[in-house]
Amino acid sequence: MFTIFGVPSAALFGQLLLGLINGSFYAILSLGLAVIFGLLNIINFAHGAQYMMGAFVAWMLLNYAGIGYWPALLLAPLLVGAFGVVLERVMISRLYKFDHLYGLLLTFGLALIIQGLFRNQYGVSGLPYGIPAELRGGQALGFMFLPNYRAWVVVASLVVCLVTWFVIEKTKLGAYLRAATENPTLVQAFGVNVPLMITLTYGFGVALAGFAGVLAAPIYSVNPNMGADLIIVVFAVVVIGGMGSILGSILTGFALGLVEGLTKVFYPEASATVIFVIMVLVLLVKPAGLFGRAT
Amino acid sequence: MAETATLSRPAAATLPAIDPGALLAVQNLEAWYGESHVLHGVSFDVRAGEVVTLLGRNGAGKTTTLKSIIGIMGKRTGSVRFGGEETIKMSSRSVARLGVGYVPEERGIFSSLSVKENLTLPPIIKPGGLTVDQIHELFPNLKERAGSQGTKLSGGEQQMLAIGRILRTGAKLLLLDEPTEGLAPVIVQQIGRTIERLKGQGFTIVLVEQNFRFAQTVADRHYVVEQGRVVDMIPNAELDANIDKLHTYLGV
Ligand SMILES: Nc1ncnc2c1ncn2[C@@H]1O[C@H](COP(=O)(O)OP(=O)(O)OP(=O)(O)O)[C@@H](O)[C@H]1O
Numbered sequence: 001m002f003t004i005f006g007v008p009s010a011a012l013f014g015q016l017l018l019g020l021i022n023g024s025f026y027a028i029l030s031l032g033l034a035v036i037f038g039l040l041n042i043i044n045f046a047h048g049a050q051y052m053m054g055a056f057v058a059w060m061l062l063n064y065a066g067i068g069y070w071p072a073l074l075l076a077p078l079l080v081g082a083f084g085v086v087l088e089r090v091m092i093s094r095l096y097k098f099d100h101l102y103g104l105l106l107t108f109g110l111a112l113i114i115q116g117l118f119r120n121q122y123g124v125s126g127l128p129y130g131i132p133a134e135l136r137g138g139q140a141l142g143f144m145f146l147p148n149y150r151a152w153v154v155v156a157s158l159v160v161c162l163v164t165w166f167v168i169e170k171t172k173l174g175a176y177l178r179a180a181t182e183n184p185t186l187v188q189a190f191g192v193n194v195p196l197m198i199t200l201t202y203g204f205g206v207a208l209a210g211f212a213g214v215l216a217a218p219i220y221s222v223n224p225n226m227g228a229d230l231i232i233v234v235f236a237v238v239v240i241g242g243m244g245s246i247l248g249s250i251l252t253g254f255a256l257g258l259v260e261g262l263t264k265v266f267y268p269e270a271s272a273t274v275i276f277v278i279m280v281l282v283l284l285v286k287p288a289g290l291f292g293r294a295t
Numbered sequence: 296m297a298e299t300a301t302l303s304r305p306a307a308a309t310l311p312a313i314d315p316g317a318l319l320a321v322q323n324l325e326a327w328y329g330e331s332h333v334l335h336g337v338s339f340d341v342r343a344g345e346v347v348t349l350l351g352r353n354g355a356g357k358t359t360t361l362k363s364i365i366g367i368m369g370k371r372t373g374s375v376r377f378g379g380e381e382t383i384k385m386s387s388r389s390v391a392r393l394g395v396g397y398v399p400e401e402r403g404i405f406s407s408l409s410v411k412e413n414l415t416l417p418p419i420i421k422p423g424g425l426t427v428d429q430i431h432e433l434f435p436n437l438k439e440r441a442g443s444q445g446t447k448l449s450g451g452e453q454q455m456l457a458i459g460r461i462l463r464t465g466a467k468l469l470l471l472d473e474p475t476e477g478l479a480p481v482i483v484q485q486i487g488r489t490i491e492r493l494k495g496q497g498f499t500i501v502l503v504e505q506n507f508r509f510a511q512t513v514a515d516r517h518y519v520v521e522q523g524r525v526v527d528m529i530p531n532a533e534l535d536a537n538i539d540k541l542h543t544y545l546g547v
């Protein structure tokens with residue numbers, strides 16, 4: 001055991017790890033928001049509710065169908081994503097011709113309804129979801145104890161974020177997405193099915209939220225309010241990173257998680273507000289966000 | 296309104312009837328931007344293999360006519376037949392899939408895509424398009440700068456990219472909106488040679504132009520657009536004989 005700036009190393013690294021875990025969720029969630037905002041120009045306020053649904057679907061799969069964590073990691077995002085596809089087709093797509101504010105109001109209303117339904121059904125005390133057997137226990141690293149599941153969350157989140165970034169920035173499919181984000185009318189006039197792209201993009205962004213929810217289930221209790229608490233911070237992350245920037249949302253997500261962790265060590269009183277303070281500062285200095293392009 | 300209609304009638308009366316069997320036959324096309332009624336009955340036809348221009352002053356409705364043909368004008372009525380098929384109610388996606396390639400006036404190069412990605416973005420809809428190598432041969436600059444950001448190209452190179460990318464798709468009808476606007480004379484010449492070559496390869500082209508001297512070097516026929524209507528048609532061979540009339544139309 002040693003100390004850094006008077007702080008025991010285990011406490012410091014423990015908080016940094018916690019920060020990294022939070023950062024993993026910030027990154028996946030703000031990435032989903034960025035992808036959706038880029039193409040649909042809608043701030044998806046239902047994102048927190050969809051993250052919560054991911055955790056609940058994993059819990060239901062286990063408790064009603066006996067389907068465990070690993071299949072759920074794939075199935076739950078698919079189901080939540082399919083729910084997103086239906087939402088987009090039935091409701092959100094009707095609002096594109098109006099001001100963006102309507103999309104925001106609609107998704108905000110949907111979030112309240114979804115959360116309300118889950119509260120009625122499952123209460124607010126939270127349901128337990130066990131860590132999968134393969135990832136129980138942890139590694140004694142000498143300077144700290146690293147629980148396996150938490151390490152897995154960081155790795156899984158990084159991989160999902162990087163693969164998403166790669167697909168968007170480096171592949172043909174991503175080129176369609178980037179082009180349609182810039183000028184959907186012209187891409188459609190080239191014969192591309194842009195409405196279908198929009199639907200699938202929303203579904204993918206929602207599936208990312210669902211995936212984050214499954215990752216979260218064994219760490220936090222599965223609770224109807226889990227998304228509402230988290231999403232406020234994620235919106236601040238998105239504002240700091242720059243609305244719609246893919247790489248920006250990933251980097252900012254992880255970085256702010258770490259900043260939050262460090263604040264817990266050195267000035268715990270500010271840990272709940274530090275992200276919002278940074279948001280205010282960024283808005284004052286660079287209103288488009290750190291990675292955003294001014295429009 | 297009644298007066299303008301009477302005024303334009305003598306000119307309109309000289310127009311030949313629209314050939315419904317032409318590759319592109321536009322009849323009584325009207326279009327609106329919101330409440331604003333911009334096209335008041337545009338009629339013209341283009342036969343397979345022809346290069347036809349739309350000439351007219353600023354704001355006459357040339358761009359709106361092309362947008363209506365490709366299908367990106369919100370409200371439009373009348374008839375646009377392409378290859379015998381009525382397209383007036385189709386989405387732009389369906390019109391493009393029939394084999395129409397569109398080069399917008401603002402060129403529409405995507406800044407988040409590289410030159411190569413811009414070039415290969417429009418999907419191939421029919422066989423018979425040019426290969427990337429053939430397009431590079433037509434526009435060597437595009438090959439040299441394949442990795443650059445699309446909007447980092449010069450204006451002329453962006454125009455070449457905007458034309459080049461619809462040659463791959465197998466589209467038979469090309470709608471080019473002022474491809475020479477704001478470009479240096481050498482580039483204008485290069486674009487002129489390209490249009491000739493494309494015509495030689497069997498492409499059918501509708502070219503919007505303000506510069507009728509340039510139009511004269513490439514086109515078979517010229518349609519004059521005025522206040523949202525086609526008011527005259529001049530075969531290229533008769534352009535010089537009609538030069539005074541044209542000056543009046545274009546206000547030059
Ligand atoms: N987005 C728009 N909203 C409203 N009115 C428009 C819009 N675009 C064009 N107009 C109007 O429609 C009319 C026809 O415009 P259009 O762009 O078709 O002309 P044009 O012949 O292409 O002119 P130019 O030679 O300047 O490109 C003009 O009066 C113009 O002001």
Ligand SMILES: [Mg+2]
Nearest residue numbers: 357358359400
């Ligand atoms: Mg124009």
